[in-house]
Amino acid sequence: MKIKSVEVVRIQRPDADPATTGSGTTLSASTGARPKTQGYRKAWPTQIEVANPMSKFPRFKQRRQLYSAKKWPSFAVKVTAEDGTWGLGTASGRPAAMVVEDAFAHILEGETCMAIEKLWDMMFRVSKSFGTVGIASVAMSAVDLALWDLAGKLQNKPVYELLGGPTCDRLFVYATGDDVDWYRELGFRAFKLPCQYGPVDGLWGLRENERRIAEVREMIGEGCDLMLDCYMAFDVEYTTRLAERLRCYDLRWMEECLIPEDVGGHLELKKRLPWMPLASGEHFYTPYPYQLMIENRCLDILQPDIQWVGGMTACVKICHMAAVAGLEVCLHGGGRDAYGQHLSWAMPNISWCEYYIGSDPGVPLEEVAQPGALVPRDSHLKFAPTGPGFDLGIEEEWLVPFQA
Ligand SMILES: [Mg+2]
The missing domain is CATH 3.20.20.120 (Enolase-like C-terminal domain)
Known part of the structure; x- marks a missing residue:
């Protein structure tokens, strides 16, 4: 079974808060789901100072939010096989999304879905000319996780x-x-x-x-x-x-x-x-x-x-x-x-x-x-047995164009 397409998408959950969807400020951004319950106080990240590599600059010392990326949207990589089966890997940040779209998608399309070690090696090697660590590594991760999700779905087995x-x-x-x-x-x-x-x-x-x-x-x-x-x-x-x-x-x-x-x-x-x-x-x-x-x-x-x-x-x-x-x-x-x-x-x-x-x-x-x-x-x-792949419970209709 070959890879038909590698696409960057956004997850638009029906219950998502439009104000938060896709606007995560850290690499582990939220999925946009809105909690029903009101908390009894604000959580620690906006309430206390935390030492970090930017602490030496007084302007940014008090809160990490003062310097975090202005725009770092969540996205997902959807890898679709020839028979229409698809896998999903999530990530965040427009630069990583662009690496997937511009550098990885075209070299992976047409390759064998199950050859994950080879596909990882291809992404690793193609990124040598522009740098593998950091942004490209996040992009590789999203594609790799989508491939494992797809591999599980194709074999009707959970990834574990x-x-x-x-x-x-x-x-x-x-x-x-x-x-x-x-x-x-x-x-x-x-x-x-x-x-x-x-x-x-x-x-x-x-x-x-x-x-x-x-x-x-x-x-x-x-x-x-x-x-x-x-x-x-x-x-x-x-x-x-x-x-x-x-x-x-x-x-x-x-x-x-x-x-x-x-x-x-x-x-x-x-x-x-x-x-x-x-x-x-x-x-x-x-x-x-x-x-x-x-x-x-x-x-x-x-x-x-x-x-x-x-x-x-x-x-x-x-x-x-x-x-x-x-x-x-x-x-x-x-x-x-x-x-x-x-x-x-x-x-x-x-x-x-x-x-x-x-x-x-x-x-x-x-x-x-x-x-x-x-x-x-x-x-x-x-431990609880799950369905095929990572069993993320995300419907295909929730996947919309990324539009960075
Ligand atoms: Mg830590």
Whole structure:
């Protein structure tokens, strides 16, 4: 069976809020579904400062929304086979949509639908001349996920079965965000906080970071895991100082302390903090940086994002590389979408999933869930068999021209 067409489309759900559809400001944009329930307070992303790589610029320091892309619409890639069967992979950002339309679609049309490794290799190689990492890697991911969805539909099997089948009945899920009281109400038993302050906040910021960690540790007790997400905001020296201050709070890991390009910094950090588990990877693109990190034992937990790193095909390679090195993979945001859930069911070295919560406290998770994704209960995702592909539950009539 050959590929008939590769198209960029927009998902126009019948229940979508026209004000939000397709206007996500981050790479993991919303699907536009409007929650029915009103929250009892605003969620943390617009309420607290979070340390980030732009924190050194006072004009943008207070909120990430001050510098986020003005226009970064959600889109989907629809790959259609000769018999009319189609698969869908979602992404966001006009530049990635253009890479699919202008650089990938014409080389993939006419190729064999099931030859996913070859198709991934073609996209990887054709992108060499304009750059594979970042935007092109997001574009590759969307096409790759559409191909896996299509492969499942053509064989009448869910994607986790194409990957070998489920490895467990349920997966442990942790909550990411700063509304810890709400996550506890929802039954979560592990929590990852965004770190609020960084190097430019000096000693005061170090104390404030410690104060918040101490407060949350007190709230959740000693039996629950606690992690700290540092979103590329630090350098080696600051990370070392903060980690030493936080040693007594028994963090499960510190995450993304450095920018991904700083390989030397990652090496140095592991030397300085052999006792602190270090996690990273959501802004690494393609399996190559993972190979470097694994070989040099810089990281303890690898966190690829299935919608950014190169799709399912790249994630499977990373999981296999990590498995032979005895390392765990924990997908970035992977507990929230069907793509990450299917992979996580099927890989023996994924035992935890991340569930990012940016919706207002009080809004049930079911009302803001991604298409085809299960919602956690009691800090677990309970495995449930699904239909073919990723079983996203998206109708063909909802797919309209992208019109960037
Ligand atoms: Mg993170």
